[in-house]
Amino acid sequence: MSPFKFHPLTFVWVFILSLSLSVCGFAQNTASVAITGEVATPLNLTLQDLSTFKQVSQKVKERDGKEHEFKGVALIELLEKAGVTTGSKLRGENLAKYVLIKAADGYEVIYALAEIDPEFTSQVIILATEKDGQPIPSGEGPFRIITPNDKKPARWIREVRSIKIAFAKD
Amino acid sequence: MKRWFKQAKFEKHQSGWLFIGLVASFFLFCGLTQSFENDKPTPYTLRYPANFGARYTIPADNPTTKEGVYLGRLLFYEKKLSAGNSISCESCHLQKLAFTDGKALSAGADGSLTTRSSMSLANLLWVRNFFWDGRSPNLEQQAAFPLTNVHEMGQPLEESVAKLRQTALYPPLFKAAFGSDIVTSDHILKALAQFERTLISADSKYDRYLAGIYQPTAQEIRGMELFQNAPNPQKQIRGANCEHCHGGVKTFKELFHNNGLDSIFNDNGRENFTNQPEDKGRFRVPTLRNIMLTAPYMHDGRFQHIEQVLDHYNEHIRESETLSSFLKDVSNEINGKKLMLTQNEKTDIISFLSMLTDSTFITNPEFSNPHLTLKSQ
Numbered sequence: 375m376s377p378f379k380f381h382p383l384t385f386v387w388v389f390i391l392s393l394s395l396s397v398c399g400f401a402q403n404t405a406s407v408a409i410t411g412e413v414a415t416p417l418n419l420t421l422q423d424l425s426t427f428k429q430v431s432q433k434v435k436e437r438d439g440k441e442h443e444f445k446g447v448a449l450i451e452l453l454e455k456a457g458v459t460t461g462s463k464l465r466g467e468n469l470a471k472y473v474l475i476k477a478a479d480g481y482e483v484i485y486a487l488a489e490i491d492p493e494f495t496s497q498v499i500i501l502a503t504e505k506d507g508q509p510i511p512s513g514e515g516p517f518r519i520i521t522p523n524d525k526k527p528a529r530w531i532r533e534v535r536s537i538k539i540a541f542a543k544d
Numbered sequence: 545m546k547r548w549f550k551q552a553k554f555e556k557h558q559s560g561w562l563f564i565g566l567v568a569s570f571f572l573f574c575g576l577t578q579s580f581e582n583d584k585p586t587p588y589t590l591r592y593p594a595n596f597g598a599r600y601t602i603p604a605d606n607p608t609t610k611e612g613v614y615l616g617r618l619l620f621y622e623k624k625l626s627a628g629n630s631i632s633c634e635s636c637h638l639q640k641l642a643f644t645d646g647k648a649l650s651a652g653a654d655g656s657l658t659t660r661s662s663m664s665l666a667n668l669l670w671v672r673n674f675f676w677d678g679r680s681p682n683l684e685q686q687a688a689f690p691l692t693n694v695h696e697m698g699q700p701l702e703e704s705v706a707k708l709r710q711t712a713l714y715p716p717l718f719k720a721a722f723g724s725d726i727v728t729s730d731h732i733l734k735a736l737a738q739f740e741r742t743l744i745s746a747d748s749k750y751d752r753y754l755a756g757i758y759q760p761t762a763q764e765i766r767g768m769e770l771f772q773n774a775p776n777p778q779k780q781i782r783g784a785n786c787e788h789c790h791g792g793v794k795t796f797k798e799l800f801h802n803n804g805l806d807s808i809f810n811d812n813g814r815e816n817f818t819n820q821p822e823d824k825g826r827f828r829v830p831t832l833r834n835i836m837l838t839a840p841y842m843h844d845g846r847f848q849h850i851e852q853v854l855d856h857y858n859e860h861i862r863e864s865e866t867l868s869s870f871l872k873d874v875s876n877e878i879n880g881k882k883l884m885l886t887q888n889e890k891t892d893i894i895s896f897l898s899m900l901t902d903s904t905f906i907t908n909p910e911f912s913n914p915h916l917t918l919k920s921q
Contacts, residue, residue, distance in 0.1 A: 478818075478820060478823060479799050479801055479826065479868075480673065481799060482798075512822055513822070513866065513868075514869065532869075533822065
């Protein structure tokens with residue numbers, strides 16, 4: 375008799391255990407940013423997904439008066455990845471599109487698409503994932519928008535959960 | 545036609561009556577079709593000051609109408625919508641208390657207690673996420689929860705429908721509001737939502753001040769400034785920073801925050817709905833309209849008096865992983881950890897909060913129990 379003989383139920387238990395472990399994994403690691411609306415491809419990006427994009431840094435002065443270095447991905451790159459009408463397509467009715475960004479706590483801000491596009495502006499708005507070399511702490515991160523040319527940081531929205539591109543319909 | 549007219553001429557006496565009869569029935573018929581057209585419900589105009597703004601959405605399939613609002617009002621006060629015909633929406637939402645019940649937790653149809661405190665029903669037109677945890681995106685969906693929850697009215701919608709179908713009162717009212725006298729759960733929820741959208745509180749002393757027709761007292765002005773200002777001890781600006789979350793004329797923002805009530809949570813709040821750990825202990829920022837009428841305070845009604853609320857924000861904020869960053873290290877003293885308001889300043893803020901009481905709202909006959917007037921007729 376082989377010493378490696380298992381009770382038939384063992385397999386069931388192992389299956390249930392691995393299933394529950396994977397579910398726990400999901401629960402621990404759900405932080406993501408959804409990009410939806412007027413896009414060719416809706417995206418749902420995790421920290422890991424974002425690390426595959428080109429990383430950009432911005433040194434900005436926070437409300438506390440101190441300078442911090444935020445690192446992340448240029449927002450325009452993410453919009454391009456999702457197939458938003460940027461660059462040469464940002465004309466005509468597409469100029470009436472806006473970007474609605476929502477935070478975990480319900481806070482919302484709006485940018486016009488043209489405010490983000492490098493053909494219109496020289497500032498690079500980023501979706502930051504690091505602050506001074508560290509992951510952005512909870513309550514502020516893991517994702518935060520940094521808009522260097524905004525003198526007031528009210529649109530530097532913390533805890534970003536979703537980015538929706540939509541037409542102004544009025 | 546010609547022949548008929550000829551006949552009419554020949555048989556003058558008899559056909560004269562026939563002719564008049566035909567003409568009369570023609571007008572009667574026109575009158576009937578006219579009244580069928582009038583059977584369409586009349587649009588209800590929601591009135592509010594311009595500074596409230598129009599950022600609200602009324603579902604396209606449930607426009608607000610006079611008939612719908614009236615039906616919704618009757619249903620709001622209808623005990624048949626609860627198990628054992630014991631309670632109505634009003635039981636936990638009394639008009640005189642700005643549609644709260646003065647209790648920390650409320651007893652449902654079976655006598656058991658709700659898990660959270662009854663919320664004020666003022667200015668719901670502008671709310672985008674209902675309940676303390678924001679789980680409902682509109683009033684139509686919201687209404688189904690208290691109607692069916694076992695700790696609240698505890699009756700399946702189908703039973704409510706069956707009960708209302710047996711009444712003489714309701715089927716014609718459903719027909720007037722929705723075009724069909726067959727009572728459905730969908731129409732019950734829609735009517736309730738219509739009525740609730742009309743519960744607009746916009747005639748407080750504060751509104752009159754904003755409209756330039758009320759001059760606040762010196763204390764009220766001091767309180768208002770403290771309410772609005774973020775403290776900045778370097779610039780010698782004193783404040784309580786209330787407006788950060790309760791800002792704007794509606795005195796709430798569509799936000800969910802952990803306001804430092806606990807370090808260990810009995811109720812995980814919004815996390816129960818979103819399953820996101822950063823939402824642990826977060827609850828809706830409620831309106832402060834009529835706040836002096838809506839004690840006890842917080843999602844679990846733990847504070848009996850408004851003074852305790854002020855003390856909480858001033859002295860008793862508890863640390864936790866998800867504590868709102870807007871409540872951390874905010875102080876009226878340089879390097880202070882707590883808000884450090886004086887007793888007089890707290891009293892001034894309460895004086896401002898009293899300006900938010902809207903006696904027109906709590907006495908408006910259009911929001912009162914319509915069954916009482918029905919019975920007296």
